[in-house]
Amino acid sequence: MSVITPIGTLYRGGEGMWTWVLHRITGVSVFFFLLVHVLDTALVRVSPEAYDLIIATYKTPIVNVLEVGLVGAVLYHALNGLRVILIDFWKRGPRYQRQMTWVIAAIWFALMLPGTFFMMKHTIEAMFGSTS
Amino acid sequence: MTTLDISAPRSGAKRSGQRSNFELYSWLFMRISGIILVVLVLSHLVIMNLLDGGVQRINFAFVAGRWSSPFWQIWDLTMLWLAMLHGTNGMRTIVNDYAERNQTRFWLKMALYTASGFIILLGTLVIFTFDPNIG
Numbered sequence: 646m647s648v649i650t651p652i653g654t655l656y657r658g659g660e661g662m663w664t665w666v667l668h669r670i671t672g673v674s675v676f677f678f679l680l681v682h683v684l685d686t687a688l689v690r691v692s693p694e695a696y697d698l699i700i701a702t703y704k705t706p707i708v709n710v711l712e713v714g715l716v717g718a719v720l721y722h723a724l725n726g727l728r729v730i731l732i733d734f735w736k737r738g739p740r741y742q743r744q745m746t747w748v749i750a751a752i753w754f755a756l757m758l759p760g761t762f763f764m765m766k767h768t769i770e771a772m773f774g775s776t777s
Numbered sequence: 778m779t780t781l782d783i784s785a786p787r788s789g790a791k792r793s794g795q796r797s798n799f800e801l802y803s804w805l806f807m808r809i810s811g812i813i814l815v816v817l818v819l820s821h822l823v824i825m826n827l828l829d830g831g832v833q834r835i836n837f838a839f840v841a842g843r844w845s846s847p848f849w850q851i852w853d854l855t856m857l858w859l860a861m862l863h864g865t866n867g868m869r870t871i872v873n874d875y876a877e878r879n880q881t882r883f884w885l886k887m888a889l890y891t892a893s894g895f896i897i898l899l900g901t902l903v904i905f906t907f908d909p910n911i912g
């Protein structure tokens with residue numbers, strides 16, 4: 646059985662729908678992180694000790710991995726957001742929306758591969774010894 | 778190559794009562810703020826997580842150093858306001874999409890606006906009243 650994608654929408658079935666689902670999930674996740682992030686930064690108004698204590702949790706291996714996930718989510722949302730903007734404003738946007746999906750996927754991997762390594766360099770060294 | 782053929786709406790655009798362009802402006806705001814946030818947020822992530830030492834070098838003294846410059850104060854303030862308004866407006870869309878009962882929609886949005894207003898106010902106060910000699 647083949648799935649028939651109705652013509653006239655970018656949003657029902659296929660890549661167009663999944664890029665939208667991911668855009669929504671990453672948008673919500675980043676929003677909730679931002680609420681927490683403003684609260685933790687607000688501790689600079691309490692005392693240097695309070696702030697340094699909360700920032701220390703960001704330096705632990707588990708939160709370090711979560712941070713990589715956050716950066717990946719923001720990067721996807723940003724790239725796909727630009728794709729949505731091009732679909733809306735660029736004359737050929739709707740026609741090239743699928744190609745643009747593969748372009749943003751390529752950019753995402755190209756940035757996340759080295760990005761993940763450098764974000765986790767300290768954690769990797771702390772756990773497995775020096776990398777150099 | 779399939780061409781996109783967006784079919785005409787089946788019912789006419791008849792609206793009762795007051796017309797407002799709010800949704801148009803909010804649609805436009807999502808796109809304009811998005812473009813600015815690409816620069817502000819992605820640079821923020823690179824500076825904080827990758828450049829010399831990444832998150833390992835961040836502490837109170839680091840924040841004090843950055844906010845001694847009006848450039849980074851304005852950067853962070855703009856980023857705070859744009860990201861919060863963009864995120865809140867996006868959440869508003871999502872609540873409108875999924876919460877079907879009028880009451881539920883209303884109260885979810887009130888909770889959203891309360892939380893957002895509090896965070897924007899708190900963040901703004903923190904940037905403007907930061908004191909490097911505290912404690």
Ligand code: HEM
Pocket residue numbers: 668669671672673675676679719722723724725726727729730807808810811812814815818819860861863864865866867868870871
């Ligand atoms: C980094 C640059 C960003 C870009 C280019 C961007 C772009 C966009 C665009 C164009 C939309 C509208 C999508 C549509 O109308 O279909 C959108 C929606 C949204 N954005 Fe962003 N955004 C960015 C950052 C953020 C941040 C930092 C947050 C969180 C605070 C966020 C949260 C959301 C949410 C919750 C939605 C609603 C999603 C939906 O309706 O499905 N975005 N974004």
